[in-house]
Amino acid sequence: MLETNLSTSTNSDSAVTAGREVVASLDAIRKTYFMGALAVEVLHGISLDFYQGDYISIMGPSGCGKSTLMNILGCLDQPTEGNYFLGDEDTSKMEDDELSTIRGARLGFIFQSYNLIQQLNVLENIEMPLFYQGYSEADSHEIAMGLAARVGLQDRVDHKPFELSGGQQQRVAIARALAVDPLIILADEPTGNLDSKSGAEILNLFDELHDQGKTLIMVTHSDELAERSQRWVRLRDGLVESDDRHNP
């Protein structure tokens, strides 16, 4: 059904995407903020399809609407107009509870400032999305231990976030984002707070996730970061300026 929307999407290389499932689809998304009497439209109609296994960078200057688009992709905010399909569900008319559920079940978040909960240790932080999805304690523990090992922190599961370096904290955040096996992983400037070495480690992890077929959407200023991805979406003034594929 969603394949018919392809015409509305931009100049993606249909040869590359052929046969791949659309995991998320933005259809003429508009977003208007109301500040008192003043209405400011930030997104002026954005249509994009994201395919299974895509590794996408969303770029653009400050104020271009990157963050707003990211919030909508993350179901943290609702578009004023247009539809956002995640999997086969239209999220644009969902109630708050449904949005919470879909965030927890279908999306993984990686933030610039890690956003770990300081009172909880590494394992508990990784388990948190599982807890809200109602996984059993034993399953949560097993999944979280596996993921801690996957990001190389199996020896640090008892540590609190403040006992870890920035790079280690971001790896915890990645493990947390993977916990529910989400449809899409959303990363907002994931290396913004890291030195270049830690940043490189995180990007290597992203490459591996991409190789394993995960769908990654990353917001970044940095062309260097974007180099690692295979699809660049540039925004300008609330519109898609360009949408290019390349295979690094």
Add this chain to the structure above:
Amino acid sequence: MTDITLNPPGSESHAGKRPVLNSGFNFLRFRKITEVGIKSIHSHGLRSLLTVLGIVIGVAAVIAMLAVSEGASFEAQQQFRDLGASNILLKSVKPAEVEESSRSGFGPPQAIVYGLTVADITAIRNSIPGISNVISSRIVKKNVWNGGLNMNTDVVGTSVYYPVSRNYNLRAGRFFSESEMRDHANVVVLSDEVAQGLFPIDNPLGKSIRIDSDYYNVIGIMESEGFSNLGQNQAGSSNSAPSRIFIPFTSSKSRFGETTTRQTAGGVESETVELHEAIIQIENQDGVIEVGEIIDSILERRHKDIDYAIEVPLALLRQAEESALRDQIVAGAIAGISLLVGGIGIMNIMLASVTERTREIGIRRALGAKRRDIIMQFLIEAVILSGVGGLIGVVLGIAIPFIISAFWGMTTIVTPLAPILAFSISALIGVIFGIYPSIRAADMDPVEALRHE
């Protein structure tokens, strides 16, 4: 570590690990949220402690105050019950103006005549039906001797029914009989205190004591309990009641007469009192308060001065019950206020906590927490706070009455209801004052919350 490598895929497999449908009450969820709440409270130890202080004080105060007032009312009721619920007590009281002039020490030697008379009692008996018995007593202060030992005590000349009328029991021996009354016999019943004072080692029964120049045979010893503190200012008695001895009314009248003289600063003063005390027993307890009022009006007519006092134990009992109720209402109000203050304290700290943890709320919302999950989290935290406060308060509230009893000898009674009630109220306070901050937390916009520094 130079390079992080992901372990081979497959460990990511979620096969077989399905989320439990999270509808309805989920114990695991509840426990986890509780754990988080405890962690958060623990991480702000001092602040949390200060926060719950209001609840602690409120709960401790309500339990302690209820225990004290319960104890006091129990004591008072016990006392009035001992006086006899179907009794009316009459006492002779020195009129106020006479007291005044004799104190000043001026003027000629005085001869004061006051108090209840046998004629009063006869008048009362004749005008009111339903009086089963009247026990009249004379009370004279005397030095009582056993060889070289002596005690200054009230010598009560009374009737054979005195112990029965006051629910006052003998420890040993017997009270005097009708025939001894008729014979003006020199027999005496000692109170426990006097018996111990005069006969520290040997058994007083069968021994003699001396009052003035007469010897009296000790025939019985009363229990030490059962006296009232009421009417301590009665004529001839300045000491507290238990230090008393009892002789037949007739003996008292013939040995000591009705007039006592004493040396005052201004000269010699004499007092004439026919009866010091009368216990009027009513057949039907229900009428005792009305009969008391009638007796009061009869005496009012017969006496120029107010030289008597009337006490109706049942009326006093009712008063004591009323004042106990009043105490409990006051205690309840004070407790209510401090619990309210405690609740506001909790609300205040929860609001601060919500603001402080805005970021955490945003993270949790992004990771799938529903509004009600956030509400639950903060509500449970508020209830833990107030519950812990309540628990400390209960412990203190039970300990304080013990301390009061130990140091001041007051009777205190902690009824099981008080701690349960106080604790439940404190938990309820947590819910009530936790609701608003929790809703505020849950209503935060996730995007705004995540942006919060």
